[in-house]
Amino acid sequence: MHMADALVSPSVGATMWAASMGLAAYSARRIEPEVAERKVPLMGVMGAFVFAAQMINFTIPVTGSSGHLGGGLILAILLGPHAGFLVMFSILAVQALFFADGGLLALGCNVFNLGFWPCFVIYPLLFKPLVGRQPSRSRILAGSMLGGVLCLQLGAFGVVLETLTSGISELPFGTFVLLMQPIHLAIGIVEGAVTAALVSFVWQARPEVIDLAAGERTGSMPSLKPVLVTLGIVAALTGGVLSWFASAHPDGLEWSMFRTSGSEELAAPADGVHASLAGIQERTAILPDYDFAAAEDAQATPAEEGAAWPAVRAGTSLSGIVGGSLVLLLAGLIGMSLRLLQRSRQPATP
Amino acid sequence: MTRIEAGIGDLDTLDRLAAQDSPIHRLDPRAKVIATALFLLTVVSFSKYDIAGLTPLFLYPAVLLTVGLVPVRVLLRYLLIACPFALLVGVFNPLLDREIVVRWGGLGISGGWLSFGSIVLRFLLTASAVLLLLACTGYVAVCAALGRLGAPHLLTMQFLMLYRFIFILTDEGSRMVRAHGLRSFGAGRTTIRVWGSLAGHLLLRAYDRGLRVHAAMLARGFDGTPRTLRVSRWSLTDTAFVLGCGLFLALVRFGDPVDRLGSWCVGVFR
Amino acid sequence: MSHHIVEVKDLEYSYPDRTPALRGVSFRIEHGEAVGLVGANGAGKSTLLLHLNGCLFPERGTVRIGDYPVTRQTLPQIRRSVGTVFQDPNDQLFMPTVEEDVAFGPINLQLPPEEVEQRVVRSLESTNSLHLRQRPPYRLSGGEKRSVAIAAVLAMSPDILVMDEPTSGLDPRARRRLMDLLAGFTHTKIIASHDLDMILSLCPRTIVLHQGTIAADGPTAAVLADQDLLLRSGLELPLRVQGCPICGRSCGGHPRP
Numbered sequence: 024m025h026m027a028d029a030l031v032s033p034s035v036g037a038t039m040w041a042a043s044m045g046l047a048a049y050s051a052r053r054i055e056p057e058v059a060e061r062k063v064p065l066m067g068v069m070g071a072f073v074f075a076a077q078m079i080n081f082t083i084p085v086t087g088s089s090g091h092l093g094g095g096l097i098l099a100i101l102l103g104p105h106a107g108f109l110v111m112f113s114i115l116a117v118q119a120l121f122f123a124d125g126g127l128l129a130l131g132c133n134v135f136n137l138g139f140w141p142c143f144v145i146y147p148l149l150f151k152p153l154v155g156r157q158p159s160r161s162r163i164l165a166g167s168m169l170g171g172v173l174c175l176q177l178g179a180f181g182v183v184l185e186t187l188t189s190g191i192s193e194l195p196f197g198t199f200v201l202l203m204q205p206i207h208l209a210i211g212i213v214e215g216a217v218t219a220a221l222v223s224f225v226w227q228a229r230p231e232v233i234d235l236a237a238g239e240r241t242g243s244m245p246s247l248k249p250v251l252v253t254l255g256i257v258a259a260l261t262g263g264v265l266s267w268f269a270s271a272h273p274d275g276l277e278w279s280m281f282r283t284s285g286s287e288e289l290a291a292p293a294d295g296v297h298a299s300l301a302g303i304q305e306r307t308a309i310l311p312d313y314d315f316a317a318a319e320d321a322q323a324t325p326a327e328e329g330a331a332w333p334a335v336r337a338g339t340s341l342s343g344i345v346g347g348s349l350v351l352l353l354a355g356l357i358g359m360s361l362r363l364l365q366r367s368r369q370p371a372t373p
Numbered sequence: 374m375t376r377i378e379a380g381i382g383d384l385d386t387l388d389r390l391a392a393q394d395s396p397i398h399r400l401d402p403r404a405k406v407i408a409t410a411l412f413l414l415t416v417v418s419f420s421k422y423d424i425a426g427l428t429p430l431f432l433y434p435a436v437l438l439t440v441g442l443v444p445v446r447v448l449l450r451y452l453l454i455a456c457p458f459a460l461l462v463g464v465f466n467p468l469l470d471r472e473i474v475v476r477w478g479g480l481g482i483s484g485g486w487l488s489f490g491s492i493v494l495r496f497l498l499t500a501s502a503v504l505l506l507l508a509c510t511g512y513v514a515v516c517a518a519l520g521r522l523g524a525p526h527l528l529t530m531q532f533l534m535l536y537r538f539i540f541i542l543t544d545e546g547s548r549m550v551r552a553h554g555l556r557s558f559g560a561g562r563t564t565i566r567v568w569g570s571l572a573g574h575l576l577l578r579a580y581d582r583g584l585r586v587h588a589a590m591l592a593r594g595f596d597g598t599p600r601t602l603r604v605s606r607w608s609l610t611d612t613a614f615v616l617g618c619g620l621f622l623a624l625v626r627f628g629d630p631v632d633r634l635g636s637w638c639v640g641v642f643r
Numbered sequence: 644m645s646h647h648i649v650e651v652k653d654l655e656y657s658y659p660d661r662t663p664a665l666r667g668v669s670f671r672i673e674h675g676e677a678v679g680l681v682g683a684n685g686a687g688k689s690t691l692l693l694h695l696n697g698c699l700f701p702e703r704g705t706v707r708i709g710d711y712p713v714t715r716q717t718l719p720q721i722r723r724s725v726g727t728v729f730q731d732p733n734d735q736l737f738m739p740t741v742e743e744d745v746a747f748g749p750i751n752l753q754l755p756p757e758e759v760e761q762r763v764v765r766s767l768e769s770t771n772s773l774h775l776r777q778r779p780p781y782r783l784s785g786g787e788k789r790s791v792a793i794a795a796v797l798a799m800s801p802d803i804l805v806m807d808e809p810t811s812g813l814d815p816r817a818r819r820r821l822m823d824l825l826a827g828f829t830h831t832k833i834i835a836s837h838d839l840d841m842i843l844s845l846c847p848r849t850i851v852l853h854q855g856t857i858a859a860d861g862p863t864a865a866v867l868a869d870q871d872l873l874l875r876s877g878l879e880l881p882l883r884v885q886g887c888p889i890c891g892r893s894c895g896g897h898p899r900p
């Protein structure tokens with residue numbers, strides 16, 4: 024479910040980072056010092072709890088396989104949406120850093136997929152109205168189940184969109200969606216069941232914990248305006264990127280452009296990022312120095328694609344392989360000689 | 374051992390590595406964070422078929438690894454554990470993209486294999502860069518650096534608190550699992566209901582601990598404004614490091630050193 | 644100096660789930676006194692201590708620290724003069740390194756960085772834990788954690804030191820070292836503990852709590868020798884006061900009743 028660095032293009036990574044950081048800054052600002060004073064320790068502990076709870080595996084009834092807690096919804100329920108989002112951010116960051124789930128560049132995507140939906144959409148729009156002021160067992164069950172499923176569906180769809188917009192995976196849109204959504208339906212049901220089990224346990228054993236979390240929220244519902252504005256910007260940016268790809272190649276979400284061009288100038292980082300940031304600009308101005316000729320050739324005569332590609336790099340493919348191997352060798356040699364140098368200088372390195 | 378426990382072990386290992394002393398360790402954490410970010414952006418900016426172009430980037434982890442005194446073993450272990458979601462998705466590429474794009478002698482290589490190879494390289498590069506950042510800087514210092522680079526204070530505070538309590542709560546969690554395991558006599562099918570009660574107890578304990586920590590923080594004058602002491606000074610070396618990395622990355626990205634070297638070699642041998 | 648006095652009058656408190664924890668507690672502690680607070684589990688010791696630093700507020704009655712009553716308005720002054728060492732050092736050491744944890748209080752007092760540094764060094768030195776400075780708290784032994792937790796409180800230069808079961812979970816040597824450390828402090832001390840032997844050697848005066856009320860308040864030697872009182876309060880004679888298990892004679896310096 025985690026997006027990985029290797030699948031993210033710089034423009035998508037940067038856009039999602041901006042969105043997530045924006046949401047984090049907004050959330051941090053929404054938690055006033057008086058509340059922060061009470062919430063900071065709870066936030067730290069609850070984040071750690073999600074890790075600890077992930078250690079407890081359980082058997083999924085029908086399949087017999089095991090699952091564990093994801094956490095976004097439960098955090099929103101127990102801490103409120105703003106604090107919950109920050110906690111989710113920190114959990115994903117630790118997972119990215121130490122468990123290599125995802126990666127730093129993809130962190131923005133992951134925070135958005137797994138934090139934004141539960142905290143800013145599902146919790147305020149679904150769970151809270153449904154469970155409301157007088158929680159009951161069945162309401163909690165319904166709210167958590169539905170919430171869990173929807174969170175994961177939205178999150179998985181986010182993964183699909185981000186992966187495809189990045190254009191590094193070959194999976195076509197339809198296939199990818201059909202692959203991701205059903206899997207995450209199952210995971211979502213589990214997540215919902217687990218959330219329900221946890222919330223109803225806490226609600227029975229110590230109702231004040233949930234009451235406190237609910238009551239502490241100033242202004243009850245997060246004002247949706249800034250959230251929507253952020254979301255709007257993100258959507259515009261992503262949309263910009265999407266439409267850029269789509270219109271450059273009328274066959275929609277089929278990223279044949281990448282397959283046929285293969286030239287590294289195509290996704291030049293600066294150009295790519297700027298392009299998405301200025302998504303409204305004219306298409307021709309987006310990549311002024313890029314030559315689409317090769318791609319268009321290839322499209323016009325798909326049969327010649329095989330020939331068209333080497334035309335881009337034909338002269339360099341052999342030299343590419345030779346050069347690449349040499350460079351790798353060189354990098355290894357440099358590393359090894361540095362280490363030898365160090366050993367000779369300070370013999371007792373641990 | 375569960376994956377989380379393994380992860381906690383890794384946290385420990387990385388912390389120990391970060392406590393060493395080397396020229397890389399002595400750099401300002403902010404410099405290392407910036408360099409890592411530049412590196413990641415460079416890696417992912419290559420076209421998805423590019424394999425050769427990525428190779429010079431291995432120089433960066435190679436140098437950091439050696440100068441920063443990080444054992445190769447640790448890096449490999451980390452890469453191995455690293456969730457291969459990327460590889461999972463990438464492995465479809467050879468199946469879906471069968472266009473032969475490179476002919477080399479009698480051997481035809483499809484675009485799918487190229488892009489798969491590229492994904493693998495990207496994964497290796499990005500994951501090792503992140504690991505090396507941590508191993509040469511330490512989690513706490515990275516957090517502080519993020520804070521000083523403009524991340525919201527509440528967020529950096531949360532990063533620190535989370536890190537602190539992961540150790541305590543995972544310990545509590547594993548003791549609980551062990552106790553449960555001992556009493557379930559290996560029949561150990563944890564249904565969701567049992568899980569709910571186990572995790573629920575853990576949660577309540579965590580919650581109570583949160584309240585106690587809160588009291589302890591209040592008793593020492595905490596008023597909701599996170600303040601930290603860390604002072605690191607940005608020196609000329611740091612500027613040099615960032616500039617050096619930037620230059621190297623720009624060269625690799627735009628200078629096409631591989632092709633040049635390759636053509637030169639091929640030319641020599643012809 | 645009137646401002647190191649602790650005065651508690653008719654203090655009552657119930658937790659939100661309506662557990663009555665304190666039901667009318669009154670005492671007065673003068674400057675420089677060392678007072679032991681003993682009582683069975685759930686007697687209300689921790690609850691009482693939480694009132695002394697304003698973590699809890701009285702439902703009825705008053706708590707005064709020096710010139711100030713403990714209220715929301717006086718919290719900054721209260722927390723400056725009362726230093727609390729909590730029962731579980733894991734709860735108290737929440738920063739990533741020992742150094743930062745000890746600095747946490749002084750930084751919140753918004754002292755200048757040099758002063759913070761000075762206080763960190765001084766308080767770590769006074770608890771013999773300066774060498775732990777760069778270590779993360781979770782990798783310390785129980786005794787080390789406790790020392791650091793005390794250092795973190797000392798760094799605030801409190802006038803009054805409040806401790807909740809400081810010797811629980813320590814091995815005999817760590818306990819001994821801690822007792823020597825505490826004996827060296829001239830602060831006003833209030834120590835809640837089940838470790839009656841420690842109270843006996845550190846605190847001239849003892850208050851016995853029983854189900855939220857004061858069962859006794861007087862010189863430690865007398866209070867801890869009163870077997871009936873202790874049994875009624877769910878406690879036992881301290882070992883040093885009990886007869887020697889081998890020869891039957893009292894080994895401590897205090898006569899049996």
Ligand SMILES: Nc1ncnc2c1ncn2[C@@H]1O[C@H](COP(=O)(O)OP(=O)(O)O)[C@@H](O)[C@H]1O
Pocket residue numbers: 658659660662663664682683684685686687688689690691
């Ligand atoms: N957070 C709490 N919520 C409800 N009841 C509590 C809480 N903390 C303590 N109590 C109750 O208050 C009483 C006094 O507890 P405490 O002050 O912790 O006792 P001691 O420290 O002497 O063992 C006990 O009956 C205990 O169950």
Ligand SMILES: [Mg+2]
Pocket residue numbers: 688689690730807
């Ligand atoms: Mg207690």
